[in-house]
Amino acid sequence: MSDPDADRSASVLARLVGPFVDRTVAERLVISVAAILLSIALGFGIVLVSGRIAECSTAAWTLPFTGVGFCYDPVEVYVVLFNGALGYPFAVGEPGLFNAGWTPLNLSFGLTLSETTLLIFTGLSVAVAFRAGLFNIGTQGQLVVGGLATALSILALAPLLPAGPVGGVVLIVIGTAAGAVGGGLWGAIPGALKAYADANEVITTIMLNFVAANVAYVLVLEVFRAEGSSVVATEYVPEYAQLRPWLFPTSSDFALVALLIGVGFIGALYYFVEHTSLGYDLRTSGVQAAAAEYGGVNAKLTTVRAMTLSGALGGVGGAVWVLMSEGRWLASIPDLGFDGITVSILAGNNPIGVLPAAFLFGILKGGALEIGFRTDVPTELVAVLRGLIILFVAMPEFFRMIGRYAGLGGGGVGPAAEPDGTAGGEGGETDA
Amino acid sequence: MRNPLSSTRFMEGLFESDYVRSLVVGTVGVFALLGLLGLLFPDSVAGDLAGIVFSTSTATSTARLAAPIVLAGLGGIFAEKSGVINIGLEGLLIISAFVSVYAASVVGIGNAVLGVPALAVGFLAGIAASTLLSAVFAVVCIEFKADQIIAGLAVWLIALGLAPFMSTVFFGGVNTPNLGANVGWLYSAILVILATAGSWWLLNRTAFGKHLRAAGENPKALDTVGVSVSKVRYAGVLLSGFLSGIGGSALALSIGQFVGSGETMVQGKGFIAIVAYLFGNYNPLGTLGAGALFAGLDAIQIRLQQLGYAVPDTLVQTIPYVMVIVVLTLVGRTQIPEAAGEHYETEE
Numbered sequence: 098m099s100d101p102d103a104d105r106s107a108s109v110l111a112r113l114v115g116p117f118v119d120r121t122v123a124e125r126l127v128i129s130v131a132a133i134l135l136s137i138a139l140g141f142g143i144v145l146v147s148g149r150i151a152e153c154s155t156a157a158w159t160l161p162f163t164g165v166g167f168c169y170d171p172v173e174v175y176v177v178l179f180n181g182a183l184g185y186p187f188a189v190g191e192p193g194l195f196n197a198g199w200t201p202l203n204l205s206f207g208l209t210l211s212e213t214t215l216l217i218f219t220g221l222s223v224a225v226a227f228r229a230g231l232f233n234i235g236t237q238g239q240l241v242v243g244g245l246a247t248a249l250s251i252l253a254l255a256p257l258l259p260a261g262p263v264g265g266v267v268l269i270v271i272g273t274a275a276g277a278v279g280g281g282l283w284g285a286i287p288g289a290l291k292a293y294a295d296a297n298e299v300i301t302t303i304m305l306n307f308v309a310a311n312v313a314y315v316l317v318l319e320v321f322r323a324e325g326s327s328v329v330a331t332e333y334v335p336e337y338a339q340l341r342p343w344l345f346p347t348s349s350d351f352a353l354v355a356l357l358i359g360v361g362f363i364g365a366l367y368y369f370v371e372h373t374s375l376g377y378d379l380r381t382s383g384v385q386a387a388a389a390e391y392g393g394v395n396a397k398l399t400t401v402r403a404m405t406l407s408g409a410l411g412g413v414g415g416a417v418w419v420l421m422s423e424g425r426w427l428a429s430i431p432d433l434g435f436d437g438i439t440v441s442i443l444a445g446n447n448p449i450g451v452l453p454a455a456f457l458f459g460i461l462k463g464g465a466l467e468i469g470f471r472t473d474v475p476t477e478l479v480a481v482l483r484g485l486i487i488l489f490v491a492m493p494e495f496f497r498m499i500g501r502y503a504g505l506g507g508g509g510v511g512p513a514a515e516p517d518g519t520a521g522g523e524g525g526e527t528d529a
Numbered sequence: 530m531r532n533p534l535s536s537t538r539f540m541e542g543l544f545e546s547d548y549v550r551s552l553v554v555g556t557v558g559v560f561a562l563l564g565l566l567g568l569l570f571p572d573s574v575a576g577d578l579a580g581i582v583f584s585t586s587t588a589t590s591t592a593r594l595a596a597p598i599v600l601a602g603l604g605g606i607f608a609e610k611s612g613v614i615n616i617g618l619e620g621l622l623i624i625s626a627f628v629s630v631y632a633a634s635v636v637g638i639g640n641a642v643l644g645v646p647a648l649a650v651g652f653l654a655g656i657a658a659s660t661l662l663s664a665v666f667a668v669v670c671i672e673f674k675a676d677q678i679i680a681g682l683a684v685w686l687i688a689l690g691l692a693p694f695m696s697t698v699f700f701g702g703v704n705t706p707n708l709g710a711n712v713g714w715l716y717s718a719i720l721v722i723l724a725t726a727g728s729w730w731l732l733n734r735t736a737f738g739k740h741l742r743a744a745g746e747n748p749k750a751l752d753t754v755g756v757s758v759s760k761v762r763y764a765g766v767l768l769s770g771f772l773s774g775i776g777g778s779a780l781a782l783s784i785g786q787f788v789g790s791g792e793t794m795v796q797g798k799g800f801i802a803i804v805a806y807l808f809g810n811y812n813p814l815g816t817l818g819a820g821a822l823f824a825g826l827d828a829i830q831i832r833l834q835q836l837g838y839a840v841p842d843t844l845v846q847t848i849p850y851v852m853v854i855v856v857l858t859l860v861g862r863t864q865i866p867e868a869a870g871e872h873y874e875t876e877e
Contacts, residue, residue, distance in 0.1 A: 475697035480690025
């Protein structure tokens with residue numbers, strides 16, 4: 098920051114410091130929970146209104162006392178969403194609260210955990226960059242590149258290694274490393290452009306998402322497409338080199354070992370960010386670049402490192418997606434990177450918080466399938482909820498105001514954080 | 530402002546005084562060369578290419594494809610000049626595209642409400658929906674001081690879910706049925722030209738334009754003069770919703786259908802719009818040029834494929850994205866309004 102305008106530097110500083118110093122962990126938690134509840138309430142309204150508009154022969158739900166009928170039952174939607182995502186542990190309409198026949202090792206819960214696992218990696222990817230004061234919207238692209246690197250490297254090496262568990266483990270390790278390198282290199286591009294050419298990483302990462310998707314698509318279409326495949330996809334990697342379901346039903350595509358690796362990454366990253374000197378550099382240059390530079394931190398290099406690490410995590414996410422979910426690289430890639438942004442924001446960009454946030458989103462995505470099976474409500478409802486949650490988490494000031502009006506003051510929502518007139522508290526990124 | 534001063538000055542000079550001119554000269558030059566080659570060697574690839582580039586069908590589809598990009602891009606200029614970065618343009622295009630088709634289908638093609646034909650009703654409804662969503666975005670950013678990038682993402686994601694959701698509620702699928710009628714390309718072209726000229730005039734020749742630029746560059750000064758920074762920023766964001774609404778409606782009604790599968794029929798045009806105004810250096814004319822260039826590339830690519838040339842269309846679509854990365858690398862962030870992304874509180 099060689100900005101001559103001291104006034105402006107001060108305000109930028111306050112803006113960057115705000116989210117990490119003023120907002121306590123407790124406050125973040127309250128805001129996240131409040132945002133989720135508010136989104137669910139709004140979703141309730143949306144289901145009601147659209148249930149009034151949609152046409153059906155018999156009303157699924159009738160408003161008490163008024164007799165006005167609705168085509169969709171909003172209560173049922175949420176029961177199916179949350180209960181269904183876990184495989185119906187709670188008995189509905191039957192005597193008894195718990196479903197006696199329920200086991201945690203069911204298909205629906207497996208699908209939910211599968212989504213959770215993938216979101217852990219993309220959530221961590223976004224969170225690491227955020228801690229360094231960088232907004233990585235490019236996790237999606239890094240995942241695409243990483244996943245392709247994984248699939249191609251395993252397909253290339255598989256014939257050279259013995260088929261079987263030993264060869265499988267070696268291939269999985271090499272493939273995941275290739276994914277990390279691929280995603281890391283792809284993430285290093287916006288990092289280097291930001292550090293040395295001052296190109297806004299928000300724009301470059303969005304652009305690189307499109308570039309990654311398009312180039313990978315053409316590469317697979319023209320060069321690496323599996324013979325006779327009707328979709329744009331590579332060959333399947335050998336089954337012994339995939340992360341296979343264990344305990345859970347095979348069709349859930351959920352490997353417990355992948356979730357454990359994800360949890361291990363969370364711990365490792367938490368330790369790295371909070372307890373290592375490199376992690377300290379990363380945090381300080383995120384919070385106050387000028388001070389970090391003064392303290393001997395190479396801010397430019399830290400920017401590149403942070404984006405590379407972030408990209409590598411996105412790449413590992415791509416590797417897990419290939420090895421666990423699909424078994425091959427497939428052109429129709431789910432929006433895991435964008436969901437990772439939501440997960441990270443909901444987690445307050447804290448690696449530990451990524452676990453519950455990823456699990457919540459796993460439930461939402463797993464539950465969306467159940468909504469599709471069991472109700473007439475369009476599954477896109479869950480996508481709307483995702484957007485609403487982001488919107489509400491982005492406006493903590495709204496909840497602070499509600500807190501103040503409700504007379505909670507600093508009690509419920511933490512200290513009212515407004516250090517000075519120009520700072521305004523929020524806006525962790527986007528220094529112009 | 531982090532570039533070494535000398536290089537910053539050089540780039541600034543290049544882009545401020547000569548940027549639009551070199552863009553125009555370059556474009557005209559390429560066209561002239563292509564026309565010449567096409568005339569000299571009519572049977573070669575160049576001949577085919579010239580035939581495509583100078584055909585009316587390419588021109589008309591360029592006009593259609595450019596409308597959402599240029600209009601949303603112009604909207605983006607107003608928002609960002611006022612100090613609010615609106616990366617939710619994509620969402621605004623999606624919501625107006627859906628609502629315009631829905632409203633037109635409710636009225637019914639061939640019918641009219643109070644003498645206004647269905648397609649025009651659809652047009653107005655799409656603009657209203659987009660403006661409404663941008664108003665929500667404005668309140669969240671200005672009143673509740675949300676992070677603009679995150680809130681913009683939320684606008685995109687909400688629209689990306691809501692439009693297919695509503696389409697399924699109303700029509701039983703994420704894609705609406707075809708209206709059976711559409712507006713011609715000429716309307717798109719006229720809208721684009723009018724909006725570009727109007728935006729240029731508003732930005733450069735009115736007091737509002739001055740206030741808008743001040744709100745983005747130096748809100749404190751504007752406040753001192755007694756103009757409400759919030760009000761100016763609201764106006765900027767609402768204008769971005771209004772213009773994107775025109776763009777989204779023009780896109781959907783020129784086809785007569787809303788397609789909600791995948792990334793919807795908008796397919797990243799809102800992000801290309803951001804690219805277009807950055808590429809056009811926040812100048813409406815430059816935005817028009819960049820938008821027309823990207824749309825033209827897309828149109829040529831479609832025609833090339835019809836002629837049997839195996840150009841992977843996804844590669845051609847990548848060109849605008851790569852171009853913007855190159856441009857951003859060359860000019861850095863020096864062009865972005867100083868206070869964009871910052872919250873402003875009145876000092877009383």
